[in-house]
Amino acid sequence: MKDLTPESFVVSAGRSRVPGEPLNVPPVLASNFYLPHERIYARGESTPTIEALEEIVGGLEGGRALAFSTGMAAVAAVLDGLPVGAKLAVPEDPYQGVKGLVAAGEEQGRWAVTRIHLADTAGWAQAAETSDLLWLESPANPLITVADLPAICEAARAAGTMVAVDSTFATPLVQQPLDLGADFVMHSATKFLGGHSDLMGGVLATRNDGLHDQLTERRTLSGATMGAMEAYLATRGIRTLALRIERAQANALELATRLEAHPEIIKVRYPGLPNDENHAVAKSFMNGFGPMLSFETAGEGDRATRLCTAARLINHATSLGGVESTMERRAVIPGQETIPPTLIRFSVGCENVEDLWRDLEQALQASK
Ligand SMILES: *Cc1c(COP(=O)(O)O)cnc(C)c1O
Secondary structure, X not given: OOOXXXXXXXXXXXXXXXXXXXXXXXXXXXXXXXXOOOOOEHHHHOOHHHHHHHHHHHHHHOOEEEEEOOHHHHHHHHHOOOOOOEEEEXXXXXXXXXXXXXXXXXXXXOEEXXXXXXXXXXXXXXXXXXXXXXXXXXXXXXXXXXXXXXXXXXXXXXXXOEEEEEOOOOHHHHOOHHHHOOOEEEEEOOOOOOOOOOOOOEEEEEOOHHHHHHHHHHXXXXXXXXXXXXXXXXXXXXXXXXXXXXXXHHHHHHHHHHHHOOOOEEEEEOOOOOOOXXXXXXXXXXXOOOOEEEEEEOOXXXXXXXXXXXXXXXXXXXXXXXXXXXXXXXXXXXXXXOOOOOEEEEEOOOOOHHHXXXXXXXXXXXXX
């Protein structure tokens, strides 16, 4: 990794380069292996297919990666490492699955939770003094808020508090939380790493060998190991990550700019816009602004639903991170009632930007 740019590394890493072997590690469809050998059973020792993906993501993040069956399985592996009674600080509005998992553990008395606005850097620094783990998500789903990761990681380091960053919206190309001082970085591989809306997976990376060992043990015991086909597809998908992100974030900036000037749009949230409240912080440490934006239409909540339905090129669907653009009204999701009623989360894909814009314009017109 040291002498390669990330663009070349995603293409070249995770290959055996042994004469006679295939260029791509094939899907190893196996539960068990001939003994004696250190690779015994796939749930515990995983497979070469999973390890190829881990080599790529670990190299991009500058740590050692572990692949999980879903993003939420990766989140759970971090939280399960907390001792009973631990103090956990989380964003007020994290990804809904994380929100639910944290609340469920709180109800069971597993941990005490402090909830902080993602942009409240002083609040996070203060929480670092009394917490065991800060769970951050940046940029955040679906308000696209950016946390001041360098400042928060520094405060946590000084206080001896661990930091985990859900970096799904940024991908390893846009930010490297481990470099900024985080202990864990997490990705839903279901999204940009896989990039084709055809798999579920999660990845965690850390620089700490002790933490890596603990996570491996938890993955084995909880049975959250990634499947062979998923690992194969995620590796195939990640080969084009740099190309996809380059196109998608260029599209996102252009569409955010045009949406902001549209009379039927009351707010656009995209850190790449110079007047976005997160612009300065994002610019200070991110390499680009990512492909995720959200916007609010004029009118009632229903208007936003009609707009999503009227789109012909952009897919009306949940989830994000595929080559194809998707958009969805978030306030209708259970647990997301605090989200502005007409807010639409837009995962900008790799289509031609003029086609995307024409589609948005006609859907805005048709949904009036
Ligand atoms: C989708 C998502 C998750 C959960 O990942 P799954 O693969 O769906 O389990 C976590 N965080 C963010 C930001 C996500 O978008």
